[in-house]
Amino acid sequence: MISVNGLKKKFKLTKDHKKGIAEAQQDPREEKDYFHSVRDVHFHCEQGEVLGLLGPNGAGKTTTLRMLSTALKPDEGSIEVGGVDLVKKPLAGRKAIGFLSGSTGLYGRLTAKENVEYFAKLHGMKGAELKQRCDELFTLLDMHSFLDKRADNLSTGMKQKTNIARAVVHRPKVVILDEPTTGLDIMTTQTVINFIKSLKEQGTPVVFSTHHLDEVALLCDRVSVIDQGLTCFDGTLDAFKQQGRSEELNQAFMNILEEHRHV
Ligand SMILES: Nc1ncnc2c1ncn2[C@@H]1O[C@H](COP(=O)(O)OP(=O)(O)OP(=O)(O)O)[C@@H](O)[C@H]1O
Numbered sequence: 001m002i003s004v005n006g007l008k009k010k011f012k013l014t015k016d017h018k019k020g021i022a023e024a025q026q027d028p029r030e031e032k033d034y035f036h037s038v039r040d041v042h043f044h045c046e047q048g049e050v051l052g053l054l055g056p057n058g059a060g061k062t063t064t065l066r067m068l069s070t071a072l073k074p075d076e077g078s079i080e081v082g083g084v085d086l087v088k089k090p091l092a093g094r095k096a097i098g099f100l101s102g103s104t105g106l107y108g109r110l111t112a113k114e115n116v117e118y119f120a121k122l123h124g125m126k127g128a129e130l131k132q133r134c135d136e137l138f139t140l141l142d143m144h145s146f147l148d149k150r151a152d153n154l155s156t157g158m159k160q161k162t163n164i165a166r167a168v169v170h171r172p173k174v175v176i177l178d179e180p181t182t183g184l185d186i187m188t189t190q191t192v193i194n195f196i197k198s199l200k201e202q203g204t205p206v207v208f209s210t211h212h213l214d215e216v217a218l219l220c221d222r223v224s225v226i227d228q229g230l231t232c233f234d235g236t237l238d239a240f241k242q243q244g245r246s247e248e249l250n251q252a253f254m255n256i257l258e259e260h261r262h263v
Pocket residue numbers: 011012013017035037055056057058059060061062063064
């Protein structure tokens with residue numbers, strides 16, 4: 001399971017940033033020389049659960065997920081995976097977490113298969129264990145038709161499947177996916193959705209950010225909403241509909257945001 005509490009992250013503002021903010025609208029997260037991207041975020045996701053992380057553009061979802069991946073160190077707060085605090089033990093965290101970011105790069109000169117195998121080896125896998133795990137992922141993610149193509153020559157969907165395979169090749173305890181279906185066609189999206197379902201069936205907690213509430217309806221047990229760096233809802237899908245006063249998820253989301261901004 002993964003449990004996140006009191007997470008905070010601020011960034012020092014550059015001159016360009018300040019100018020950009022002044023020209024746009026003043027953001028309540030800007031304070032003197034700092035931009036408080038994440039001000040207080042909390043959620044948890046148990047064994048076999050899928051949690052959807054929602055929020056408008058710029059809400060702080062990616063910053064939060066980057067802290068979960070240990071790429072960014074929080075200013076405050078805790079992130080626990082199976083009883084280990086990742087803020088205090090980032091090395092243990094890197095093994096326990098499988099992280100897909102929007103900007104993960106593949107090695108262009110390696111094939112899709114070589115990319116995934118390379119990351120398996122970095123995690124200390126070898127021999128029959130490595131082959132079996134890679135074959136399993138190639139089938140689950142429907143990758144066999146392009147395994148021997150160089151990453152440079154892959155389509156967006158093929159690249160995303162390869163990125164997902166490499167993120168989870170070491171059988172992480174928790175999987176974190178930042179907008180895993182953004183920019184994908186319908187068939188590739190369906191493959192990714194089925195893959196998340198298979199992780200859930202195996203009992204692996206999955207946290208993923210998305211703007212697509214149809215995916216939330218299909219996959220999520222829990223929902224967490226971030227607005228302007230603050231968690232404004234965290235609970236089950238049923239509680240989300242109840243608090244948002246609608247069975248229709250887009251409407252429930254809008255109602256929760258509106259309520260949060262008028263408190
Ligand atoms: N290194 C940084 N320096 C200054 N500000 C930053 C930095 N990284 C992120 N931010 C700001 O923090 C805010 C939150 O960004 P973040 O990428 O976490 O949002 P998001 O919820 O993932 O948005 P989206 O849905 O558009 O991907 C944004 O206003 C962004 O400009």
